[in-house]
Amino acid sequence: MALVVVLIGFTLLSAAGLAGFSASDAARADEPEPQEVSLQPTSQTTAPHAAASPEEAAAIAAGDVLFKGNCAQCHAVNEQVVGPALAGISKRRPVSWLIPWVKNSSKVVASGDDYAVALFNKFSKQQMPSFALSDKEITSILVYIKSQEGSVAAPAVAMASE
């Protein structure tokens, strides 16, 4: 009986010891961690970048084909051709602007959208054709453009509001 009591006492003590140990461990974990260093490049000078996921790789591949078939006659990603260089376009314009633009740019210009009107005037009122592409197809073109971006060219049109 005495042995059992001693054993229980011992077990309790070591359990308390363990609890004490893990408590101080947890306290240590609360201390501020050294700042995590990001390995992501912060500049836009590294390109082209690899796809992060199979979905992204598939979108890039689809966008590549669509871009070459529909856009490359007038656009390059990193230099101006007939139309502006498209590098950085996803930062210049929201997707909610880009999709209607690609579907029917004249309609966006006609709507009086400041950016569209300024761009249209800058490019000598040369109309970009309308494309019967789906939202998904246009998004894949945007993903492809992003994957090909070198150093991001200065925006074709700088808007005071941005």
Ligand code: HEC
């Ligand atoms: C026949 C030439 C032509 C083709 C083909 C063309 N574009 Fe354009 N694009 C232009 C021109 C010119 C502009 C400048 C705006 C204007 O004049 O209407 C422009 C502007 C743009 C802009 C706005 C750029 C900025 O800096 O804000 C985007 C985005 C764009 N085009 C995407 C596309 C995509 C995507 C395709 C293919 C699906 C495409 N374009 C095909 C001529 C073309």
